[in-house]
Structures are given as C-alpha cells and as structure tokens.
Amino acid sequence: MSATSDPVTERHFQYIAERTLQEDDLLRSLKREARAEGIPAIWISPEQASLMQILLRLVKAREVVEVGTLAGYSAISMARALPPEGRVRTIEISPHHADFARRWVARSDVAGRVDVHLGDGREVLRSFGTDTADAAFLDADKAGYPVYLTESLRIVRRGGLIMVDNAFAFGQLFDEHPTDREVGAVRTFNEVMAREPALQSIIVPIGDGLWVGVKP
Numbered sequence: 001m002s003a004t005s006d007p008v009t010e011r012h013f014q015y016i017a018e019r020t021l022q023e024d025d026l027l028r029s030l031k032r033e034a035r036a037e038g039i040p041a042i043w044i045s046p047e048q049a050s051l052m053q054i055l056l057r058l059v060k061a062r063e064v065v066e067v068g069t070l071a072g073y074s075a076i077s078m079a080r081a082l083p084p085e086g087r088v089r090t091i092e093i094s095p096h097h098a099d100f101a102r103r104w105v106a107r108s109d110v111a112g113r114v115d116v117h118l119g120d121g122r123e124v125l126r127s128f129g130t131d132t133a134d135a136a137f138l139d140a141d142k143a144g145y146p147v148y149l150t151e152s153l154r155i156v157r158r159g160g161l162i163m164v165d166n167a168f169a170f171g172q173l174f175d176e177h178p179t180d181r182e183v184g185a186v187r188t189f190n191e192v193m194a195r196e197p198a199l200q201s202i203i204v205p206i207g208d209g210l211w212v213g214v215k216p
C-alpha cells in the first residue's frame with residue numbers, strides 16, 4: 001500500500017499498449033489514408049480509445065457528443081462501444097477533415113451511428129438539446145474548452161461522463177518555455193476543470209492526459 005502513485009514512465013505506457021486490444025484493419029487504413037491526405041496524426045491512441053470505450057460501456061452510453069472529429073478515429077472507436085441504436089454526434093470545423101471522416105464513417109461497421117456536424121463547436125453545441133447525451137468527449141481547440149465544458153454540462157445527463165483530452169498539454173505542461181501556443185489554454189482549463197463543482201473528475205495519465213469527469 002502506498003499513499004503516493006508511482007510515476008508513469010514511457011516503459012509503463014509501452015507495457016500498457018502491449019496489453020491493450022489492438023486496432024483493426026479499418027482504423028489502421030484510416031490512419032494511413034489520413035496521413036496521405038495531409039491530415040495531421042493527432043488522433044487518440046488505441047489505449048485511450050479502449051479506456052474510453054470501457055467508460056462509455058460503464059455508463060451505458062447511447063448518445064455521445066464529441067468536439068474535434070479530425071479523421072473520425074475517436075468517433076468510430078466510441079461508436080463501437082454503443083448499442084446499435086446509439087449515436088455519436090461529432091463536430092468538426094475543417095471541411096477537409098469533416099469530409100474525410102464522413103467517407104470513413106460510411107465505410108465502417110458503425111456507419112449509421114456517427115453524425116459528423118461541420119461547424120464551430122461553440123455554435124453547434126448550442127444547437128444540441130439539454131440532457132440529450134450520456135457522454136461528451138472534448139478534443140478540439142484548447143481555447144474553446146471552457147465553453148465546450150459549460151455546454152457539455154448542459155447537454156450531458158446526470159450520471160453521465162465528460163472526457164477532455166490533452167490535460168498534459170502535449171507533454172509541455174511543466175515547460176518553462178513551451179513551444180506550443182495552446183499550452184497556456186490547457187493550463188488555464190485544467191484549473192477550471194479541477195474546480196468545477198458540477199463534476200467529480202480526475203486526470204487519468206493515459207495518452208496526453210485524459211480528464212475523466214462524472215456528473216453526479
């Protein structure tokens with residue numbers, strides 16, 4: 001027993017990865033084609049996808065909202081953890097990314113379970129009804145996170161789940177002179193999330209740090 005946690009090292013991540021369900025041919029091909037079309041390789045890892053699927057199953061999620069579709073990797077992964085009538089509403093501001101994701105969702109096993117909404121998360125989220133989702137996953141521009149959180153708290157039902165990516169700010173959380181311009185926004189958001197009274201949440205050290213919050 002220990003009152004502290006062991007630091008998670010590269011080796012631990014590797015160990016976890018080697019013991020996690022691997023991605024199938026569709027997701028492997030999606031990543032290859034996305035790179036070929038110039039889409040940045042900033043999708044979640046298979047380990048993170050697996051954790052998110054487990055959490056979605058635990059809250060018996062049917063309806064999921066996502067901000068930041070990119071190539072559709074996380075949307076397809078999450079949709080696979082939903083029942084057949086389930087749905088992921090995923091929002092993407094880039095027409096190129098949204099078009100790519102739509103094409104790959106259409107050829108996936110969850111074609112009827114993912115709706116790609118083209119637009120700014122700030123606006124599209126406002127059009128979603130209150131208490132219409134069981135879970136939300138925020139993975140877009142970090143400056144938008146506070147607004148996405150406020151909207152998600154309205155959209156996600158009590159007992160639902162709110163997950164937010166990149167709590168470790170692309171590995172630069174503690175850098176004195178970070179090179180990524182979004183690091184400041186992540187640091188600010190982490191304080192907002194830590195103090196949000198409407199959620200019980202914790203950063204899970206997987207991927208680039210995943211905030212997992214439950215709305216009691």
Ligand SMILES: C[S@@+](CC[C@H](N)C(=O)[O-])C[C@H]1O[C@@H](n2cnc3c(N)ncnc32)[C@H](O)[C@@H]1O
Binds near residue numbers: 092
């Ligand atoms: C990190 S990627 C998402 C990765 C994806 N969730 C996955 O793991 O497969 C971030 C995406 O958010 C999109 N994005 C950025 N600002 C946005 C906004 N204001 N509204 C919606 N999407 C936005 C970007 O174009 C990019 O495709």
